[in-house]
Amino acid sequence: xxxxxxxxxxxxxxxxxxxxxxxxxxxxxxxxxxxxxxxxxxxxxxxxxxxxxxxxxxxxxxxxxxxxxxxxxxxxxxxxxxxxxxxxxxxxxxxxxxxxxxxxxxxxxxxxxxxxxxxxxxxxxxxxxxxxxxxxxxxxxxxxxxxxxxxxxxxxxxxxxxxxxxxxxxxxxxxxxxxxxxxxxxxxxxxxxxxxxxxxxxxxxxxxxxxxxxxxxxxxxxxxxxxxxxxxxxxxxxxxxxxxxxxxxxxxxxxxxxxxxxxxxxxxxxxxxxxxxxxxxxxxxxxxxxxxxxxxxxxxxxxxxxxxxxxxxxxxxxxxxxxxxxxxxxxxxxxxxxxxxxxxxxxxxxxxxxxxxxxxxxxxxxxxxxxxxxxxxxxxxxxxxxxxxxxxxxxxxxxxxxxxxxxxxxxxxxxxxxxxxxxxxxxxxxxxxxxxxxxxxxxxxxxxxxxxxxxxxxxxxxxxxxxxxxxxxxxxxxxxxxxxxxxxxxxxxxxxxxxxxxxxxxxxxxxxxxxxxxxxxx
Numbered sequence: 459x460x461x462x463x464x465x466x467x468x469x470x471x472x473x474x475x476x477x478x479x480x481x482x483x484x485x486x487x488x489x490x491x492x493x494x495x496x497x498x499x500x501x502x503x504x505x506x507x508x509x510x511x512x513x514x515x516x517x518x519x520x521x522x523x524x525x526x527x528x529x530x531x532x533x534x535x536x537x538x539x540x541x542x543x544x545x546x547x548x549x550x551x552x553x554x555x556x557x558x559x560x561x562x563x564x565x566x567x568x569x570x571x572x573x574x575x576x577x578x579x580x581x582x583x584x585x586x587x588x589x590x591x592x593x594x595x596x597x598x599x600x601x602x603x604x605x606x607x608x609x610x611x612x613x614x615x616x617x618x619x620x621x622x623x624x625x626x627x628x629x630x631x632x633x634x635x636x637x638x639x640x641x642x643x644x645x646x647x648x649x650x651x652x653x654x655x656x657x658x659x660x661x662x663x664x665x666x667x668x669x670x671x672x673x674x675x676x677x678x679x680x681x682x683x684x685x686x687x688x689x690x691x692x693x694x695x696x697x698x699x700x701x702x703x704x705x706x707x708x709x710x711x712x713x714x715x716x717x718x719x720x721x722x723x724x725x726x727x728x729x730x731x732x733x734x735x736x737x738x739x740x741x742x743x744x745x746x747x748x749x750x751x752x753x754x755x756x757x758x759x760x761x762x763x764x765x766x767x768x769x770x771x772x773x774x775x776x777x778x779x780x781x782x783x784x785x786x787x788x789x790x791x792x793x794x795x796x797x798x799x800x801x802x803x804x805x806x807x808x809x810x811x812x813x814x815x816x817x818x819x820x821x822x823x824x825x826x827x828x829x830x831x832x833x834x835x836x837x838x839x840x841x842x843x844x845x846x847x848x849x850x851x852x853x854x855x856x857x858x859x860x861x862x863x864x865x866x867x868x869x870x871x872x873x874x875x876x877x878x879x880x881x882x883x884x885x886x887x888x889x890x891x892x893x894x895x896x897x898x899x900x901x902x903x904x905x906x907x908x909x910x911x912x913x914x915x916x917x918x919x920x921x922x923x924x925x926x927x928x929x930x931x932x933x934x935x936x937x938x939x940x941x942x943x944x945x946x947x948x949x950x951x952x953x954x955x956x957x958x959x960x961x962x963x964x965x966x967x968x969x970x971x972x973x974x975x976x977x978x979x980x
Contacts, residue, residue: 502615502863504888507728509737509775509790510608510643511717513768515744516586517794519814520844521751522559522765523573525831527552535838536802539751549573550827557757558766561773562817569825570776571817572882574853576832576973578813578846580925580933582796586745586810589795594642596851596873603874606643607854608633608736610872611864612651615735620649624693630701631694633736634727636661636720643738652736653694658719664695665702701730709781711774717741718771725775729782735862741768744794748805759806768792772819780821789820789861789883791853800838812931813846816853822861824884833975835929835960843931845962847973852877863888876921879969899972900924900965902951906977909954913937915965919944923966926951927973929959953978 524541525532533540546554547563553573555563565571581599583589592599596607605613612632613619619632633644633652644652655661705726711718720739727734743764751759772790779785797814813832829847855873858864860883870876900915915924915938924938934956937949953961958980964973 504735504863505733505787506861506863507735507737507788508857508861509721509724509739509788511721511768511772511790511792512641512738512740513744513764513792513794514590514740514742515746515794516589516796516798516810517744517764517814518746518750518761518798518808519794519816520798520800520832521761521808522556523549523553523575523815524556525552525834526554527831528834531834531836531838534836535800535834535842538753538804538806539756539802539808541756545757552831553827556762556765558762559769561769562819565773565776565819566825570821570823571819571825572823573815573817573827574848574880574882575815575827575829576813576844576847577793577816577850577853578797578844578931579849579851580846580927582812582843582846582931584796584810584812586795591642593793593795593850596854604642604645605647606641606645607851607873608738609642609644609646609651611858611862612644612736613646613648614864614868614872616651619646619651624697628733629693629697630732630734631698632734633738634724634732634734635738635740636723637716637740641738644736652738655723658716658723661702661723665699697732698727701727701732704730705782709774709778711778712767712770715767715771717767718774721771721775722778725778725782725784728779728784728788741771746798746807747803747809748807750802750807753806772817776819776821785821789818789822789857791819791857792817793850797844799840800834800842800844801840803840809840812843814844816850818853818857818882822884824881828880828882829971830973833962833973839929842929845927845929845931845964845973847964847971848880849877849966852880853882856880856882860888878921878966878971881969899967899970900963900974902963902974902976906979907953908979910950910952911976912948913951913963914946914948916946917942917944917965917967918970920968923964924949925964925966926953926976927962927964928956929961934961951976 521541524546529543545557547557548554549566562571583592583599594606595603597603616632631653635652635654639656640650640652640654644650711722724737746761750761779788793816797811798808799811802808832844835842851873855877856879859869859879902911902913904911922938922942925936926934928934937951958978961976962973963976965971
């Protein structure tokens with residue numbers, strides 16, 4: 459019987475006293491015997507930390523990482539908001555960064571930034587709420603899952619939580635979310651696995667012993683009493699204050715930058731000695747349906763300000779981690795619930811879309827651009843979307859396996875199914891995904907085709923998936939989904955029931971994938 463299964467069945471329940479004081483979720487001690495101390499050790503021994511940055515609202519990835527290879531199609535689709543090619547910050551010659559992101563470009567040049575192109579999932583949702591739930595739960599879009607991917611991971615690492623926690627072997631919060639209440643990402647199968655600091659002011663009030671004044675009313679007197687009782691069980695607040703007080707000097711962060719304010723706290727707590735493995739922060743405002751750019755200068759405007767703040771905050775955070783001597787332990791990632799449509803709208807903005815790039819950063823990432831520049835139609839319509847190259851759950855799986863050191867069997871249980879691992883974390887992590895090849899791995903003939911076409915693909919062996927995706931970003935069919943020995947194979951795609959237009963053939967084989975455009979004509 460596995461240790462975590464034994465714990466769930468046999469460990470006596472400790473006293474649990476949830477309360478909420480100034481945005482802090484506080485739980486009391488459970489049993490603290492020598493047996494409990496040994497049994498409540500985490501499943502995996504690692505000091506690695508993962509930082510999640512949520513960009514709320516649906517970030518326009520196509521103006522953040524611009525496809526230089528398909529620049530003419532990009533300009534045709536976005537005549538009122540495109541970023542001029544001469545203004546782009548060069549990366550690999552195929553894509554360029556928005557000019558406001560000089561901080562991230564400098565990290566890229568040092569090998570500290572991985573840009574993952576066209577991240578999405580089959581059957582994308584264009585609803586903010588549903589799409590956010592999908593990204594946080596790591597569920598299929600047609601299934602509702604009430605736990606988060608990081609919450610399931612923490613439940614695997616720290617079984618039976620909150621009973622018996624905090625304890626002598628794990629005195630600290632398992633996860634901390636700053637800037638909002640605890641999200642679905644940190645929800646375990648039964649309980650929330652993290653605590654929240656609802657805003658940065660609450661953090662400094664906590665470490666300085668400052669409380670918001672209670673009103674002079676009967677309700678205020680009750681609040682004062684509750685706070686007094688809660689003070690006796692604030693074990694987590696005590697260790698947080700101790701960790702914060704252990705870090706007395708940090709580098710300068712950008713002013714009037716709420717993301718930087720949050721990341722500064724994260725760096726301070728990591729250096730201060732917390733064993734917390736997951737931190738999550740939030741930065742909003744990315745729902746740019748209108749006035750996304752300055753009509754006189756498209757390199758400026760609302761989106762440019764947002765991207766500049768993200769870039770400056772992450773660069774300051776990375777510099778701070780180095781200054782504090784903890785950069786070896788930290789990897790971070792950005793995500794947004796969806797990207798934007800290929801074609802801009804008439805209000806100098808963009809509407810809800812599907813796939814978009816994300817960033818993975820840190821001293822131990824494999825820097826570079828992962829995947830091809832997104833494929834864009836010559837004359838995009840208002841319904842056209844970028845086909846996904848990478849399932850976002852492959853990024854999560856890679857972080858869990860190669861950075862947080864989860865074994866393969868447990869990884870599949872945490873992520874609900876098997877996903878490819880990507881070359882995102884170097885030898886400083888636990889495992890290493892194979893390097894991607896630049897070879898042509900998937901093609902079709904004839905192309906254009908009228909009713910059917912033969913898709914030829916090369917697999918290195920193992921699990922191989924061939925999908926056909928339409929221009930809205932939805933998977934039309936899974937043509938192949940099975941194990942292969944290494945070699946080159948063919949499969950017939952019958953597109954006769956489909957409307958004429960562009961479709962995309964996507965190959966996924968272990969850590970490799972490619973997307974190729976196919977044209978159906980009359």
